[in-house]
Amino acid sequence: MQCPAPKFEFDVITLAHGSGGLLTNKLLESGVFDLLKNDVLDQHHDGAFLPAGGNIAFSTDSFVISPVFFPGGNIGELSVNGTVNDVAMCGAIPEYLSLAFIIEEGLKMTEFWDILLGVKFAAEKAGVKIVTGDTKVVEKGKGDRIFVNTSGLGRLHPAAAIDMQNIQAGDKIIISDNIATHGIAILSVRQGLAFETSIESDTRSLNHLTIPLLDTFGKDIHLFRDPTRGGVAATLNEIVQERNVGIVLEDNIPVDPQVSAACEILGLDPLYTANEGVFMAFVKADIAGEVVRMLRQHTDARNATVIGTVVEEHKGKVLIHNAMGGRRVVHMPVGEQLPRIC
Numbered sequence: 001m002q003c004p005a006p007k008f009e010f011d012v013i014t015l016a017h018g019s020g021g022l023l024t025n026k027l028l029e030s031g032v033f034d035l036l037k038n039d040v041l042d043q044h045h046d047g048a049f050l051p052a053g054g055n056i057a058f059s060t061d062s063f064v065i066s067p068v069f070f071p072g073g074n075i076g077e078l079s080v081n082g083t084v085n086d087v088a089m090c091g092a093i094p095e096y097l098s099l100a101f102i103i104e105e106g107l108k109m110t111e112f113w114d115i116l117l118g119v120k121f122a123a124e125k126a127g128v129k130i131v132t133g134d135t136k137v138v139e140k141g142k143g144d145r146i147f148v149n150t151s152g153l154g155r156l157h158p159a160a161a162i163d164m165q166n167i168q169a170g171d172k173i174i175i176s177d178n179i180a181t182h183g184i185a186i187l188s189v190r191q192g193l194a195f196e197t198s199i200e201s202d203t204r205s206l207n208h209l210t211i212p213l214l215d216t217f218g219k220d221i222h223l224f225r226d227p228t229r230g231g232v233a234a235t236l237n238e239i240v241q242e243r244n245v246g247i248v249l250e251d252n253i254p255v256d257p258q259v260s261a262a263c264e265i266l267g268l269d270p271l272y273t274a275n276e277g278v279f280m281a282f283v284k285a286d287i288a289g290e291v292v293r294m295l296r297q298h299t300d301a302r303n304a305t306v307i308g309t310v311v312e313e314h315k316g317k318v319l320i321h322n323a324m325g326g327r328r329v330v331h332m333p334v335g336e337q338l339p340r341i342c
Contacts, residue, residue: 021333057092072200076118091160104143126205159218183273202277
């Protein structure tokens with residue numbers, strides 16, 4: 001069986017195609033979504049809603065982060081948290097994970113053990129079980145120490161109605177905590193940067209935050225998204241283009257002062273820098289204040305803030321207020337700010 005290849009805009013795959021930005025979207029739209037088209041895949045969510053055997057959310061992710069050990073965690077913790085969060089963003093309660101390793105020969109057993117401990121710690125904290133897996137070893141030089149794949153399953157929360165089509169003008173956008181911390185933590189290790197205090201990755205599971213919100217507010221929460229690769233900018237641009245609405249952001253997006261200073265020194269915009277432990281919630285305007293107050297009671301969301309509003313104007317665009325009282329467009333990221341970030 002053969003299918004004619006579409007006309008591609010590029011001849012080879014580059015690192016930027018994995019950035020979560022414009023080129024990632026172009027790669028997927030260049031034939032992947034059309035070739036594999038079905039009613040589940042067409043939702044274009046971080047996970048999939050599966051009607052078989054009940055209302056099930058399913059997600060899978062691969063982790064190739066470099067370095068595998070970084071301030072605040074390691075690839076083991078990251079692989080569990082990343083997939084747990086993708087399931088949670090569907091409005092589901094994560095329950096089971098698969099775990100697969102691709103290991104380059106020569107990896108020290110002490111390092112492998114530390115990665116396993118990271119998996120165990122993160123799974124226990126998230127309340128999920130590792131129920132199946134696989135291990136492969138490749139020759140020296142055929143990998144980069146270790147890659148991890150995790151897939152997750154969870155049942156949809158009975159009060160959840162998480163769907164991009166539920167977003168409407170007037171909805172408020174809430175961020176759960178400071179942004180850009182993960183990206184700067186990884187970059188600090190790669191570049192040997194020194195700060196007054198250690199900047200650690202925010203990698204964490206988020207289901208302990210999303211489930212109580214759904215318990216309390218149910219269908220008034222219209223969408224969850226975690227802004228990982230490409231940061232807040234990429235995630236919001238995906239949403240406005242898919243939903244055909246506009247977004248106006250306030251100039252109040254929370255960033256740790258050290259992270260903000262590091263971004264300024266390095267010429268990075270926090271809006272485009274990766275996160276691994278924050279999420280955005282699109283909610284009805286009349287509950288936004290209550291949602292923020294509830295989140296701030298938790299140590300993992302003490303900086304929760306309403307950062308913007310969905311609007312009917314300038315459809316397909318994200319705008320942000322600036323300090324001068326004007327607005328600028330927040331574009332979809334084009335290249336790769338930081339490869340191998342997750």
